[in-house]
Amino acid sequence: MSVIIERLAIVGVGLIGGSFALALREAGVVRTIVGVDRDPANLEQALALGVVDEIAASAAQGVRGTQMVFLSVPVCSIPGVLQEIAPALDPGCIVTDGGSVKAEIVAACQQLMPTGCHFVGGHPIAGTEHSGAAASFATLFKGKRCILTPTETTDRQALQAVSRLWQAAGAEVCSMEPGHHDRIFAEISHLPHAVAYALVHAVGTADVEGENVLSYTAGGFRDFTRIASSDPAMWRDIALMNRAALLASIDGFSASLAELRGRIDRGDGDGLAEFFTIAKQFRDGIL
Amino acid sequence: MSVIIERLAIVGVGLIGGSFALALREAGVVRTIVGVDRDPANLEQALALGVVDEIAASAAQGVRGTQMVFLSVPVCSIPGVLQEIAPALDPGCIVTDGGSVKAEIVAACQQLMPTGCHFVGGHPIAGTEHSGAAASFATLFKGKRCILTPTETTDRQALQAVSRLWQAAGAEVCSMEPGHHDRIFAEISHLPHAVAYALVHAVGTADVEGENVLSYTAGGFRDFTRIASSDPAMWRDIALMNRAALLASIDGFSASLAELRGRIDRGDGDGLAEFFTIAKQFRDGIL
Numbered sequence: 001m002s003v004i005i006e007r008l009a010i011v012g013v014g015l016i017g018g019s020f021a022l023a024l025r026e027a028g029v030v031r032t033i034v035g036v037d038r039d040p041a042n043l044e045q046a047l048a049l050g051v052v053d054e055i056a057a058s059a060a061q062g063v064r065g066t067q068m069v070f071l072s073v074p075v076c077s078i079p080g081v082l083q084e085i086a087p088a089l090d091p092g093c094i095v096t097d098g099g100s101v102k103a104e105i106v107a108a109c110q111q112l113m114p115t116g117c118h119f120v121g122g123h124p125i126a127g128t129e130h131s132g133a134a135a136s137f138a139t140l141f142k143g144k145r146c147i148l149t150p151t152e153t154t155d156r157q158a159l160q161a162v163s164r165l166w167q168a169a170g171a172e173v174c175s176m177e178p179g180h181h182d183r184i185f186a187e188i189s190h191l192p193h194a195v196a197y198a199l200v201h202a203v204g205t206a207d208v209e210g211e212n213v214l215s216y217t218a219g220g221f222r223d224f225t226r227i228a229s230s231d232p233a234m235w236r237d238i239a240l241m242n243r244a245a246l247l248a249s250i251d252g253f254s255a256s257l258a259e260l261r262g263r264i265d266r267g268d269g270d271g272l273a274e275f276f277t278i279a280k281q282f283r284d285g286i287l
Numbered sequence: 288m289s290v291i292i293e294r295l296a297i298v299g300v301g302l303i304g305g306s307f308a309l310a311l312r313e314a315g316v317v318r319t320i321v322g323v324d325r326d327p328a329n330l331e332q333a334l335a336l337g338v339v340d341e342i343a344a345s346a347a348q349g350v351r352g353t354q355m356v357f358l359s360v361p362v363c364s365i366p367g368v369l370q371e372i373a374p375a376l377d378p379g380c381i382v383t384d385g386g387s388v389k390a391e392i393v394a395a396c397q398q399l400m401p402t403g404c405h406f407v408g409g410h411p412i413a414g415t416e417h418s419g420a421a422a423s424f425a426t427l428f429k430g431k432r433c434i435l436t437p438t439e440t441t442d443r444q445a446l447q448a449v450s451r452l453w454q455a456a457g458a459e460v461c462s463m464e465p466g467h468h469d470r471i472f473a474e475i476s477h478l479p480h481a482v483a484y485a486l487v488h489a490v491g492t493a494d495v496e497g498e499n500v501l502s503y504t505a506g507g508f509r510d511f512t513r514i515a516s517s518d519p520a521m522w523r524d525i526a527l528m529n530r531a532a533l534l535a536s537i538d539g540f541s542a543s544l545a546e547l548r549g550r551i552d553r554g555d556g557d558g559l560a561e562f563f564t565i566a567k568q569f570r571d572g573i574l
Contacts, residue, residue: 125505145503183495188504192511194547195486197566199479202543204569206536208470214573216432217475218412221573224479224514227507228570232563239551239559249493250548254541256489260481261537264526272526276519279484282491283515286501286508 004029004164009066011036011059011081013046015128016098017072018136021051023169026138030165036062037133038073046133060088068094068161075099076237079108082119089117094158096120100185101241102149102178110153118158121149121178123185124171142170149178179245186245191253193235194246196228291316291451296353298323298346298368300333302415303385304359305423308338310456313425317452323349324420325360333420347375355381355448362386363524366395369406376404381445383407387472388528389436389465397440405445408436408465410472411458429457436465466532473532478540480522481533483515 008024010017013035024030035052036059037043046052056062063069063085071078078097089095095117099105106121113119126144128135146166150159163173176184203221206213239246263271295311297304300322311317322339323346324330333339343349350356350372358365365384376382382404386392393408400406413431415422433453437446450460463471490508493500526533550558 125503144505180496180498184498184500184503187490187493187495187500188508191490192486192508194551195482195544196511197563198544198547199482199540200566200570201547201562202536202540203474203478204566205543206474206539208474209467211467211471213471213474214569216412216471217573218431220514221475221479223510224483225570227511228566230563230567232560232567235563236556236559240554240556243551243554247548247552249489250544250551252493253486253489254544256492257482257485257537257541260485260488261534264481264530264537265534267527267530269523269527272523273519275488276484276517276522279487279491279515280517280519282501283487283512286504 001027001029001168003031004161004168005068006031007034007066008032009034009036009056009059009063009069010052010072011062011069011085012072013037013043013052013133013136014072015131015135015140016124016126017070018046018051018133019126019138019140020070020072020098020124020169021046022136022138023141024165027168029168034062034066042133049133051133051136059085063093064088065090066093068096068165071095071097071099074234074237075101075105075241078105079112082109082112086112086114086117089114091116093117094120094155094161096122096162098122098124100189101238102181104241106149106151106178110151118155120154120158120162122162122166123147123149123181124166126171139170141166144171146171146173147181148173148175149181150175151178182242183245183248186242186249187252190238190242190246191249193227193230194239194250195253196225197235200225200228288314288316288455290318291448291455292355293318294321294353295319296321296323296343296350296356297339297359298349298356298372299359300324300330300339300420300423301359302418302422302427303411303413304357305333305338305420306413306425306427307357307359307385307411307456308333309423309425310428311452314455316455321349321353329420336420338420338423346372350375350380352377353380355383355452358382358384358386361521361524362388362392362528365392366399369396369399373399373401373404376401378403380404381407381442381448383409383449385409385411387476388525389468391528393436393438393465397438405442407441407445407449409449409453410434410436410468411453413458426457428453431458433458433460434468435460435462436468437462438465469529470532470535473529473536474539477525477529477533478536480514480517481526481537482540483512484522487512487515
């Protein structure tokens, strides 16, 4: 492929940022990648491993002279980082992000962009349980979706440039309205995390004749609750930033659980078999 | 090891029953194993694979002349099968089971036992996603727990014989009161299944601007909801047979979820971080 971006800055060279850099280099669509990271050791490692070509001591310094900036920092930090780099952006520079909540981020970032520069919200649906530049690899996004969330004011050429980069990185790109994105991810990602955390909390504090019931858990429980081992600070931020959609999802789930509870309480065997069968069909349908 | 049981009947030669047979044969603690199964093809396969030494056409026929019977049939079928074999049991015969709900089963089975025969409730905590005699293997129970649930009237020698067999099969045997067992498994197994079914039900029926949100799910959602692919009939039976304990567990979980919901609703960042951190500590503690 031919070069799309001469100079790209990646702020936050972790698993996502680093893998984006490796994928773009392998595709030959970016000439030079400059990395910025709040962790100097991680940044040095990114340079040593060839994940980035150059490193910069600050985000503002790193974005100078670039045509595109990818913000791959914790979702709550995105507006703050953008505020910091905004004065240093070259005219026409495109800023995009990888945050897993979009409506609040996109609204805040569009406000912060200098005239003549363009923001495009994005969310690559990929990851592993590892983190850091050393965990990154070029094929992380291959065949995975990347959702871009343009609004009415998003520059169409900027949107196209970001879209082409993600496609070059191997992702299937689709676009949707930021609020729609957040309602979908409230259901399929944020709700399951809330449920897993609440489940482990409930089972961990359950008092069954004073015994620690967690000591009896086997592989099934461990698998089911793995996502409750996720970073608490990250999930605090997501819960706060996608509050309205997550509350609606929790309420929908609570209604389903109340329905199931009622069928158990009434001893409604047919109703239980029906409920479990419908759920199983939904579950088997996503295999 | 020396022979503990001359002739053992296994009613239900699936993954659990078949693996018990293979483990006992490998340990040399049982001379002859006779298999019974409602599925003739599965039973023929069990014989052909050497999982059992003999097969019988009916449970009553199979248990004649045995010193021990292992009932490894769906939990709701256990009392019915016992009713069927009770008249055919030799004096002194021990009947044990592998059902995942105990209080109701143990009470029903103790009632059904002929005088001079002994019932011992059991629950091996092992399994795979596969089923049938062909899926069984001798090391399934190695290092896994097997919970026996004696009551005040349980014969101590019968309890000891069942315990020795499970130990010979590689399991770590512990004993507890049937109701205590059911309250523990309501928390760590039945509640997670109810939650997973309710979650998939809620997400599958969620209406986000008319879009099928399940099409956006990735590996995390699939892993988290795998247990909602379990057999609906089995989980209907478990929900009905462990109703009181499961309802209490659901209520405990709902209280935890309501607490979490309140912290999200109030935008209580510190409270959310604390909640997630406590849950993560519980979760990481069982690794």
